[in-house]
Amino acid sequence: MKTMITGIRPTGTITLANYIGGIKKFIEQQKEYKSLIFIADIHGLTTYIEPKEIRNNILDITALYLACGIDLEHTIIFQQGDVLEHCNLGFLISFQCSVGELSRMTQYKSKKLELAKTDKDMGLFIYPTLMAADILLYDASIVPVGEDQRTHIEKTRDLGERFNKVYGKTFELPEYQIPKIGAKIMNLQNPKVKMSKSAPKNDKGTIFILDDVEITKKKIMSAVTDNEGKIYFDPERKPGISNLLSIMAVIDNLSIEEVSDKYKDYTYKDFKIEVADKVSKFILNIQDKFYKYRNDEDYLKKVLKEGANKARKLASKKMDEVRKTIGLKL
Ligand code: AQP
Numbered sequence: 001m002k003t004m005i006t007g008i009r010p011t012g013t014i015t016l017a018n019y020i021g022g023i024k025k026f027i028e029q030q031k032e033y034k035s036l037i038f039i040a041d042i043h044g045l046t047t048y049i050e051p052k053e054i055r056n057n058i059l060d061i062t063a064l065y066l067a068c069g070i071d072l073e074h075t076i077i078f079q080q081g082d083v084l085e086h087c088n089l090g091f092l093i094s095f096q097c098s099v100g101e102l103s104r105m106t107q108y109k110s111k112k113l114e115l116a117k118t119d120k121d122m123g124l125f126i127y128p129t130l131m132a133a134d135i136l137l138y139d140a141s142i143v144p145v146g147e148d149q150r151t152h153i154e155k156t157r158d159l160g161e162r163f164n165k166v167y168g169k170t171f172e173l174p175e176y177q178i179p180k181i182g183a184k185i186m187n188l189q190n191p192k193v194k195m196s197k198s199a200p201k202n203d204k205g206t207i208f209i210l211d212d213v214e215i216t217k218k219k220i221m222s223a224v225t226d227n228e229g230k231i232y233f234d235p236e237r238k239p240g241i242s243n244l245l246s247i248m249a250v251i252d253n254l255s256i257e258e259v260s261d262k263y264k265d266y267t268y269k270d271f272k273i274e275v276a277d278k279v280s281k282f283i284l285n286i287q288d289k290f291y292k293y294r295n296d297e298d299y300l301k302k303v304l305k306e307g308a309n310k311a312r313k314l315a316s317k318k319m320d321e322v323r324k325t326i327g328l329k330l
Pocket of ligand 1: 015018019020144146147149182186195196197
């Protein structure tokens with residue numbers, strides 16, 4: 001059976017974009033693969049967050065994974081930092097890399113100016129090698145992610161391939177699985193930038209799954225659109241409306257053509273009312289389940305502990321194999 005893996009950084013609470021980009025497809029397919037989903041807590045440290053808040057985010061994300069439909073019969077949930085082999089392999093993978101190529105990674109280039117202010121950009125710089133380790137460690141074939149992670153998965157493949165060339169076939173090379181609809185959900189107030197969970201809690205353009213539904217409705221009703229007054233899909237010319245059409249298509253399980261056709265004669269206001277209604281119902285359903293899980297921290301900790309034990313077993317076996325391959329294991 002092939003392996004599927006994905007993860008989320010505990011840099012905030014999950015947005016609708018995270019669900020659409022990374023979690024939805026994973027859940028739909030979890031029975032078809034050996035499935036692992038993790039909380040990328042070490043990656044999360046590239047952004048400074050109060051330790052108390054990280055702990056809270058880790059528990060929130062675990063509860064949200066379960067509320068969204070992660071099935072523990074089929075999927076291992078764990079914290080990246082609980083399985084030390086991730087860092088161990090990440091370090092070894094970095095030997096296959098050049099400083100130049102890591103400094104050309106999109107994420108590093110886009111965030112380094114911000115981080116340069118603090119003079120601490122090393123975590124971001126080596127992010128791709130740790131991410132490669134997260135995936136190669138389990139010989140994962142499929143990685144469901146949003147569009148923003150495409151280059152990181154390509155880099156993972158590259159690094160795995162390089163390692164295989166030097167030492168002989170050691171790692172399975174992964175494929176990304178980017179959703180056809182909603183690969184990059186945009187901020188409702190600025191549909192030129194992606195919706196991101198590290199946005200401030202009161203950001204009107206970000207739909208957090210745990211937002212109060214009345215606030216969610218307001219955010220959708222105030223989404224930026226255009227002056228044309230016609231509903232059709234064209235992300236270049238109509239980024240706001242196209243973003244809402246993508247969200248609606250995913251929530252309603254329709255194609256972009258179907259959803260565009262369904263709402264083509266609506267006014268923007270009436271269309272937004274429909275989106276707000278559908279999204280609120282969707283979110284409420286997840287929230288109901290979320291609070292049941294979230295109120296039982298002992299259970300969540302137990303889930304993470306058991307998940308880490310299972311992941312560690314797989315990871316330590318692979319690390320042994322890697323160490324043997326490169327001549328470190330006597
Ligand atoms: N806007 C998005 N549309 C679709 N998918 C998205 N993902 C992230 N943003 C979008 C996917 O969600 C998964 C988790 O990624 P992440 O933890 O990096 O999430 P984030 O929202 O980008 O979080 P941050 O920490 O707030 O990041 P930045 O630094 O970008 O502000 C991944 O599968 C991702 O593709």
